[in-house]
Amino acid sequence: MSQAISSGSGRSGPAPESSCSGSVSSPGKTDYGNGRPCRICRISPEEAGLYDGISEMIVVTGEKKPNAAPIGIIYRNGRLFLRLFYGSATCRNLESEDYFTGCVTTDPFIFAESCYGNLGPEYFEQNYYDIGRGLLQAPSLRSCDADRITLFRCLSRKRSEIALLIDIEPVVTIVTNSRRGMPFNRGFSALIEACVDLTRFRLSGDHEIIQRLVRYQGIVRRCGRPEDKEAFLLIRRKMLEYSENRESEKKTDIRENEA
Amino acid sequence: MSQAISSGSGRSGPAPESSCSGSVSSPGKTDYGNGRPCRICRISPEEAGLYDGISEMIVVTGEKKPNAAPIGIIYRNGRLFLRLFYGSATCRNLESEDYFTGCVTTDPFIFAESCYGNLGPEYFEQNYYDIGRGLLQAPSLRSCDADRITLFRCLSRKRSEIALLIDIEPVVTIVTNSRRGMPFNRGFSALIEACVDLTRFRLSGDHEIIQRLVRYQGIVRRCGRPEDKEAFLLIRRKMLEYSENRESEKKTDIRENEA
Numbered sequence: 001m002s003q004a005i006s007s008g009s010g011r012s013g014p015a016p017e018s019s020c021s022g023s024v025s026s027p028g029k030t031d032y033g034n035g036r037p038c039r040i041c042r043i044s045p046e047e048a049g050l051y052d053g054i055s056e057m058i059v060v061t062g063e064k065k066p067n068a069a070p071i072g073i074i075y076r077n078g079r080l081f082l083r084l085f086y087g088s089a090t091c092r093n094l095e096s097e098d099y100f101t102g103c104v105t106t107d108p109f110i111f112a113e114s115c116y117g118n119l120g121p122e123y124f125e126q127n128y129y130d131i132g133r134g135l136l137q138a139p140s141l142r143s144c145d146a147d148r149i150t151l152f153r154c155l156s157r158k159r160s161e162i163a164l165l166i167d168i169e170p171v172v173t174i175v176t177n178s179r180r181g182m183p184f185n186r187g188f189s190a191l192i193e194a195c196v197d198l199t200r201f202r203l204s205g206d207h208e209i210i211q212r213l214v215r216y217q218g219i220v221r222r223c224g225r226p227e228d229k230e231a232f233l234l235i236r237r238k239m240l241e242y243s244e245n246r247e248s249e250k251k252t253d254i255r256e257n258e259a
Numbered sequence: 260m261s262q263a264i265s266s267g268s269g270r271s272g273p274a275p276e277s278s279c280s281g282s283v284s285s286p287g288k289t290d291y292g293n294g295r296p297c298r299i300c301r302i303s304p305e306e307a308g309l310y311d312g313i314s315e316m317i318v319v320t321g322e323k324k325p326n327a328a329p330i331g332i333i334y335r336n337g338r339l340f341l342r343l344f345y346g347s348a349t350c351r352n353l354e355s356e357d358y359f360t361g362c363v364t365t366d367p368f369i370f371a372e373s374c375y376g377n378l379g380p381e382y383f384e385q386n387y388y389d390i391g392r393g394l395l396q397a398p399s400l401r402s403c404d405a406d407r408i409t410l411f412r413c414l415s416r417k418r419s420e421i422a423l424l425i426d427i428e429p430v431v432t433i434v435t436n437s438r439r440g441m442p443f444n445r446g447f448s449a450l451i452e453a454c455v456d457l458t459r460f461r462l463s464g465d466h467e468i469i470q471r472l473v474r475y476q477g478i479v480r481r482c483g484r485p486e487d488k489e490a491f492l493l494i495r496r497k498m499l500e501y502s503e504n505r506e507s508e509k510k511t512d513i514r515e516n517e518a
Contacts, residue, residue, distance in 0.1 A: 053482055057442050072445075104440045147440035177439075183309070185310075185312055185315070225310050
């Protein structure tokens with residue numbers, strides 16, 4: 001389960017582009033990764049910009065082949081965790097990988113495209129993080145596309161019937177973009193809601209979701225930035241595709257029952 | 260229409276707390292305010308964190324008695340403007356005042372309370388802005404509650420049947436809070452949608468809005484920060500109050516028709 005830490009190994013790299021803004025815990029604390037005493041770098045969720053509730057981030061996993069997915073990082077009663085449905089690439093990767101990055105972005109294309117498929121390799125970069133006992137290499141969104149990149153460590157895993165629950169902690173956080181004091185845009189938030197609903201529609205085919213999409217479309221058209229409008233078209237196209245697939249599956253079922 | 264500029268007058272103040280991060284236009288340009296040649300301070304919408312689309316801000320008007328309201332600042336095809344429905348305090352104030360502040364905040368109470376009433380005086384502060392030809396005093400949210408405060412100038416007014424359209428330009432912008440790279444929270448965005456719908460419900464009484472509120476409530480409960488949850492209760496209470504008022508008005512109408 002543990003990931004090789006690259007202090008002096010082949011995975012270590014040049015000067016770190018990231019910095020640890022948090023506290024370093026006392027020497028002698030045992031890292032769950034390999035059991036040997038070491039200094040562990042760790043910051044509080046608040047230092048990583050996380051507050052009670054669910055923070056929507058682009059989670060990047062996959063040491064060999066990076067994968068991005070929009071995931072809500074849950075922070076409730078002092079517990080920070082992920083709830084990953086079985087079958088997703090993020091869930092598969094985090095079954096065996098102990099580190100991942102969570103990226104904050106306002107790029108609607110990244111939300112849309114990572115919602116129904118994976119991003120192309122041009123969206124990712126590999127960074128080296130100083131985790132207190134060497135450098136750790138991990139993929140993330142490119143710094144130019146993210147406002148903040150945080151390296152998280154998986155602490156423990158628990159299986160429910162439908163999802164893998166992973167307790168996590170932030171290790172290093174870097175603010176990569178100085179965009180500050182940006183006003184709220186209802187168009188961007190409608191796009192995020194459409195992404196959530198697209199995932200639900202793929203699983204349930206619930207037609208109420210299509211009605212909501214019509215409403216989101218109105219908000220994106222009125223309030224969204226040009227990029228929100230374009231990204232929304234991708235979501236709408238995908239929703240139509242899922243809908244058509246469901247219809248043709250239904251027809252096949254009916255024909256098979258009639259035969 | 261023009262507002263007294265306080266260079267040396269009773270409205271001028273101590274050292275300015277705000278700074279102009281934009282360009283100062285060439286001397287000799289005529290200000291629309293009083294017709295005399297002067298240096299005008301002006302910045303681009305992008306410098307004020309505004310991009311194509313609608314940016315939701317807390318607009319503070321009222322030289323004598325500050326008033327706050329959540330307003331969408333519209334930026335479309337290079338034109339920056341407000342669309343204010345007649346009857347609102349913001350509209351009344353900006354019929355005669357030439358300057359106002361637009362504040363960016365993630366405080367859900369400010370959105371909720373300014374949506375159905377006015378904020379108490381403890382929410383406001385008076386700042387002095389260097390507008391290139393003296394200091395201008397204008398009310399805004401307190402710096403500690405806002406991520407960014409921008410002073411806007413009204414350029415021209417146009418009346419439609421239902422709303423006052425005001426072309427505006429940003430003059431000075433100050434980032435007051437260094438909160439950076441904050442992740443998206445669906446709970447906060449559901450609260451903003453509920454604020455928008457509360458205003459609509461007051462005007463239309465459309466029962467579809469109540470159904471939407473039930474949905475927003477679920478999102479706020481699951482994803483929101485503790486403050487989003489508390490602020491949502493205020494919106495829900497107000498929505499019930501409006502709904503009950505409508506019902507009792509209906510009953511009165513029926514009784515009067517029967518009499």
